[in-house]
Amino acid sequence: MLRVLQMSGEEVAAVPAEELSDVKALKQRLQQQHGMPPRFRQRLLLHDTQAILDDTAELEGGMTLQLLLLNFNEPSQAATDELTTAASHGSAVQVESILLRPEDPDLEDAHGKTPLVAASVFGRLENARLLLEARADIHKAGEFRQAAGQPPWAVQPLWAASHHGHVDLVQLLEASADKDWAEDRQGRTALIVASDKGNSETAKVLLGAGADRDLAMNQGFTALMLASQKGHSNTVKVLLDAGAKKDLATDHGVTALIFASLNGHSQTVRVLLEAGADTDLADSEGCTALILASGKGHLETVLLLLEAGASKDLARNMGYTALILASARGRVEVARMLVEAGADKDRAGHHGTTSLMAAARGGHAGVARFLLLEAGADKDLADHKGRTALTLASKAGHGEIVTLLEDRKRPRLQ
Structure with missing residues (x-):
């Protein structure tokens, strides 16, 4: 049995040595099962020699260890910037070595970004895992900048990972994070x-x-x-x-x-x-x-x-149906499809404008030709001001449509 004592001599835990692979595993157990701070703040010393054991040191039965708990280093902007940079661009080894000093994982860098947000933005799964093990606040918002030159705003890690589509990080974060937290710019x-x-x-x-x-x-x-x-x-x-x-x-x-x-x-x-x-x-x-x-x-x-x-014949506030709007914008194939589906070719908007009038006023000869020659639209209907399709085409100077409409007015020789 391996015994762990506080510096005061009070026993913290007694653990079978064969259940642990090394000092790191013991520290993790002390954190998870005995309420101790994260392993980054723990130091284990041999009771007899007071020598500090490295995390990779193997454990043996009968050993007695003393547990020393460290406070975070005094906040330093340089150290915080270093941790955030490592979290976003560095390796897990770099992040772990900084956390072991130990440094506070929740301090913001010079730009207001937290290490966990930085890791989430860049999809650094193992770095984020280490920061969470160090008990980084999963709900603490840090700076996020969507694109260069745009002003930043504060977002939480889960939001940042979701924005960038880092699925593995979202899976890591979602268990503890507030899934419905919303950023305050657009909600x-x-x-x-x-x-x-x-x-x-x-x-x-x-x-x-x-x-x-x-x-x-x-x-x-x-x-x-x-x-x-x-x-x-x-x-x-x-x-x-x-x-x-x-x-x-x-x-x-x-x-x-x-x-x-x-x-x-x-x-x-x-x-x-x-x-x-x-x-x-x-x-x-x-x-x-x-x-x-x-x-x-x-x-x-x-x-x-x-x-x-x-x-097919529902109208928007000004009375324009799908067919009238398609005609006004020269969408001849859409107009054809709507008419073939049974849309009313002579239905008028609130001011009396029909599809043919809309096409004539807009100069859309293809639509006007279809409505007149194939769909059989009534060319003599007038709007609320008494204007027909011919009147509207003439006033707008659409000669091709004027010719088309005038030609249809001429009687056919038998």
Whole structure:
């Protein structure tokens, strides 16, 4: 049996020597099972000689050791900077040697960064493991700078690791860290920032650890919305499989499906639709996913929404339907798809503007030709000021459309 005594002579522990490989293992047991400080602050001395044992020294039965506990060195900016630099760019051997002096693992360097945050940013798993063994505060925030030239802000280690997609570090940190801590600039949690970056494996680990899948950042953005906005379809699927609410909206009424549709992320749109996302929800301006996708000319997205049963003739606040908006922006193939799906070709907006009028005013001859010659749009309808498509095209100087409309007015010879 190996005995460990305090310097006062009081026994700390009696341990079978065969259960321990070396002095380092004994120190770790004293920390974990007997409430002693981390091994970096422990020194074990041979009772008879007072010689300090190296961590690699082997142990024998019958030995009596004395335990000396050290305080941290006086805070030194140079030493703290050295530890933070080693944590981010150095080896585990370097970090361990600095901690053994012993140095406080929670002091900030000259830029406000803690060693554990530094290790988390750069994905230094073993360095982070050593810092946690030294009882670095897993919740202490340190400086984080997203890009050169940008002002820094304070983030916690789990957040930093999630931002950079260091899955192994996230797995190490998540057991003890606050999964739903949010940085104070935009209110982003670790899950939100991982989803925004498309780090699907990181998101999976965080969700498995109990991160709130629907917690929103400033202006109501959730992890699902940000992943959808960026087109990270794998991350979107991970979030949906974990039960994320698919139809939540931002403060301006924008849902995940609207984000994905606006940006033409067809694979993400497909994933959301398969999960049952509501196709007809509208944002604060009355725009549905179909209206926005049509205006942007995202043909595949429009097709997916139509196949999912999106309402073709819903109108945004100014009365523009998907077809009117597509026509106003010259999206001829989208217009064709909408008409073939049954969209009302002569429906007018709040000021009486039809799809043909919108195309004529915008000078979109291809759309005007399709609506007039193939879809059979009524060329004689007038808006609230009495202007027809011909009037609008003439005023805007779109000669090709004027010719097209005038030609259609001429009677055909039998």
